[in-house]
Amino acid sequence: MRIKAKIKGDVVQVKVMAKHDMLTYDQAKKKGTEANFITHISAKVNDKVVYDASTSQFLSKDPLFQFAFKASAAKPGDKLEVTWVDLKGNTETDSKEIK
């Protein structure tokens, strides 16, 4: 996972790129395999949830998640922790210091 998080004024701007094939049901059928895609992704700072999304097969391959949250939840040096789960139950967590 690639994560960038930066405080700008009173908001924290975040870019996350997850590495995932995001195979739709149609694509999987053509390849003779099973569909698998990220179904939920969330981000936390200091145990506070700052991003939370239930997702579908229609996000791009290696999906990009760009968001912003109020800087009252974080200060520079805090760790932003991002976790995703996919349809098959695989999960990945990564974190990055907020600049």
Add this chain to the structure above:
Amino acid sequence: MERREFLGLSVAAFVALPALLSATDFRAAKPDAWTAKTVEDAIKALYGSVELIEKDVKVKAPKVASNGGAVPVTVQSSIPGKTVSIFQDANPESAVITFELNEYSIIDFGLKIKMKQSGTITAVVEGADGKLYVGKQTLEVALGGCEG
């Protein structure tokens, strides 16, 4: 008696699960929304209503997307909201993503989505007032994204 205990246990387990996740899994909570074939059906399955107010939700996407496999979309709004959802009518099913908001959230979400053909991206903000606000953007897709 045994049956009663079993029922009691399963209710307890059901209630405990969302608390552990500390967030709503909308795929589990509203399964029909994710298999709905049209935007209207998906909105109805997710929110129980299709009474939409068309204002204050800005959806940005290129007028012509060269690659349907990764169409950049941003949704912005200053409406105090509970959730935000994005739908499209270019793929076999229409739901793309549902964000759950809290006191730290800002409605300024960017993502890249797949679109098999030209179509319309619809974003719905479920306001704190319980009303549904909507914004739309229609675009052309030069090369479809679901062919894989």
